[in-house]
Amino acid sequence: MVRYLARRVIWAAVLFIAVTLVAYVLFFLIPNDPAKLVAGKAATDADVKRAAHFLGTDRPFYVQYAKFLDRLVIHQNLGFSFANRQSVNSIVGNAAPVTASLVFGGAIFWMLLALPIGILSALRPRSLLDRASMTFVLIGISAHPIWIGLIFAYFFGFKLGWTPITGYCDFINPSTDCGGPVQWAYHLVLPWATFAILFAALYVRMIRANVLDTMNEDYVRTARSKGAPEHLVLRSHILRNAMLPVVTMLGMDISLALGGAVFTETVYSLPGLGKTAIFGLNNNDIPTVEGVIVFATLAIIVFNLVVDLLYAWIDPRIRLT
Amino acid sequence: MRQHCACRISATPMATEQHSPEILSSGAGLAAAVAIETGTELGELQPVRARGYWEQVWRRFRRDKVAIGGGLFIIFLFLSAFAGAPIAARLLGHGPNDLFAGGTNPQTLLPVGPWTHVSTVPYAGAVGHFPHTLFLLGGDGQLGRDEFLRLLYGAQVSLEVAIGATLLSMLIGVVMGSIAGYHGGWIDTIVSRVTEIVMAFPLLLFIIALASTVGDRLDNITLGFLGKGVVTLVLVLGFFGWFYPARIVRAQVLSLREKEFIEAARMVGASDLRIVRSHLLPHLVAPIIVLSSITVAQFILLEAGLSFLGIGIKQPTASWGSLLSDGPTYYLTQPWLMVWPGLAILFTTLAFNLLGDGLRDAFDPRSAH
Numbered sequence: 001m002v003r004y005l006a007r008r009v010i011w012a013a014v015l016f017i018a019v020t021l022v023a024y025v026l027f028f029l030i031p032n033d034p035a036k037l038v039a040g041k042a043a044t045d046a047d048v049k050r051a052a053h054f055l056g057t058d059r060p061f062y063v064q065y066a067k068f069l070d071r072l073v074i075h076q077n078l079g080f081s082f083a084n085r086q087s088v089n090s091i092v093g094n095a096a097p098v099t100a101s102l103v104f105g106g107a108i109f110w111m112l113l114a115l116p117i118g119i120l121s122a123l124r125p126r127s128l129l130d131r132a133s134m135t136f137v138l139i140g141i142s143a144h145p146i147w148i149g150l151i152f153a154y155f156f157g158f159k160l161g162w163t164p165i166t167g168y169c170d171f172i173n174p175s176t177d178c179g180g181p182v183q184w185a186y187h188l189v190l191p192w193a194t195f196a197i198l199f200a201a202l203y204v205r206m207i208r209a210n211v212l213d214t215m216n217e218d219y220v221r222t223a224r225s226k227g228a229p230e231h232l233v234l235r236s237h238i239l240r241n242a243m244l245p246v247v248t249m250l251g252m253d254i255s256l257a258l259g260g261a262v263f264t265e266t267v268y269s270l271p272g273l274g275k276t277a278i279f280g281l282n283n284n285d286i287p288t289v290e291g292v293i294v295f296a297t298l299a300i301i302v303f304n305l306v307v308d309l310l311y312a313w314i315d316p317r318i319r320l321t
Numbered sequence: 322m323r324q325h326c327a328c329r330i331s332a333t334p335m336a337t338e339q340h341s342p343e344i345l346s347s348g349a350g351l352a353a354a355v356a357i358e359t360g361t362e363l364g365e366l367q368p369v370r371a372r373g374y375w376e377q378v379w380r381r382f383r384r385d386k387v388a389i390g391g392g393l394f395i396i397f398l399f400l401s402a403f404a405g406a407p408i409a410a411r412l413l414g415h416g417p418n419d420l421f422a423g424g425t426n427p428q429t430l431l432p433v434g435p436w437t438h439v440s441t442v443p444y445a446g447a448v449g450h451f452p453h454t455l456f457l458l459g460g461d462g463q464l465g466r467d468e469f470l471r472l473l474y475g476a477q478v479s480l481e482v483a484i485g486a487t488l489l490s491m492l493i494g495v496v497m498g499s500i501a502g503y504h505g506g507w508i509d510t511i512v513s514r515v516t517e518i519v520m521a522f523p524l525l526l527f528i529i530a531l532a533s534t535v536g537d538r539l540d541n542i543t544l545g546f547l548g549k550g551v552v553t554l555v556l557v558l559g560f561f562g563w564f565y566p567a568r569i570v571r572a573q574v575l576s577l578r579e580k581e582f583i584e585a586a587r588m589v590g591a592s593d594l595r596i597v598r599s600h601l602l603p604h605l606v607a608p609i610i611v612l613s614s615i616t617v618a619q620f621i622l623l624e625a626g627l628s629f630l631g632i633g634i635k636q637p638t639a640s641w642g643s644l645l646s647d648g649p650t651y652y653l654t655q656p657w658l659m660v661w662p663g664l665a666i667l668f669t670t671l672a673f674n675l676l677g678d679g680l681r682d683a684f685d686p687r688s689a690h
Contacts, residue, residue, distance in 0.1 A: 142671040147663035259523030296523035
């Protein structure tokens, strides 16, 4: 267990350094100087120089990176945005709940869709339901999430008027009429559905394949021949084993999506991390983009750990070494 | 894996197809021979032609009508993108980037609807000698360009990016994967660790970041025939796309490396390069072809997404993603502008996915559920 934890921590540190460093190197390639943007259009060379000194972009990039690491590790501070001098901590702190709402709600959506459809179509291969669900899978993985979003917004939001077309409302803090859990969910229904479709398709496919494979295992036949009732065989022998890879995938997909639900956020104008990152990139706002990347990486590290622990809990044969 | 509807059912009775002559010749015994007295007479044995690997794959693939449909659609798409688009432009008398004042409604400044005859008056010289030209699917936005032609030319860009990036990522992936798997040792450690780390990257963010940072420098490289921005996307997507193929190839090579025929080749003194080229790579062709087809579909989606965000293909070059991003502006009057590029993307990725699934089943019949 100690060895396992030590390995985990080292892996997390390596991953963290790799991701943030690569991001810094990338920004070093940016052709236009952030200082020029900050100094404004009418700035003289001296102004630009002063702005660069103020932002710290006149130092070599490894010095900038070291300062960034130092700030982050010692003070848990992500610095200040180049674009508007806001604290990046608060920028990320404001955007993260939006993305988290989208991703976790979407995950619940897609699992609610994928679990029953995947299991039922595996139990009755080549039935009408199976055919229909496989068609859904193909369309789900082939249609562009942006396009699905636009069509949903047009149809349900504009034509039928069932839901708002864009926008986001806070879960807490019902200061205005846009706030509170009801408005929050009401504004997020379409984004959830859009976000969930691609994953629902992938998961239906995976769950179906896993269940089909597990159904042919020897221990399932043994359980049946011992006279175990069918629902028990399905629950304890088939599903428990077939769900193992699903848990891994779920953890990976959620953690990746936390950093980059860019398309859904753009279509529905949700002020989440993806939109923040795009804004930062368009304005050469390195600290903001780094902030989003740091958050995304932390999410990935945490979720990897959670998945590992869950895995050991579901399957007692697995020992964490 | 997929619903093989009718084709699956017709595919199952393999045994019935092999019928008389083959069973006889394979020495299945007299009992079998007597059982099938229907056809040729006893004793008149016909030699069986051995079927090669590719022939078997083709025979299995041919029965999969859905996959054939996907393949045919892809051929059709190539033809319409690279031959049809210029022909259509010639017939209509204008190009995809030509601006027409008549392409927007003068009162509302909104794009005209489908099947509109547009006056070429202010630009008559630029586009031939027709006083009017036809917009099959209407205008594309405030600039008054032809949506239909832009869709057709957008297919070029999509295919160029997706196929170029797939080739690049497969090339890097196969080289890295086979070196890591075959050589083992520290090279394997490095390649494996790097792929592991990169697969935990928030990749979409990095693709967006890289595309927007290096884009300005690479966008103008067109090699004479590619669209503006294609090279950037091919390099960026290829750069971030090789990890998955590398892992697959590495796993395959690792298991193949210990096989007897490799040992035999090594024993007769074949060089490493020769072993990899003539003994390992042929075994990798099947998984790589299948993976490529599915990767093309994913890259088409990604290209459209990046162009939608404005960091992929740059204007004025037409791309499905940028056409899609113009759509929502005209929600109220021209909702069709959102539909066409979306459908184009849907059908194209669907075709590549179907082809990939069909190829997988053809290469490895056991994989089919």
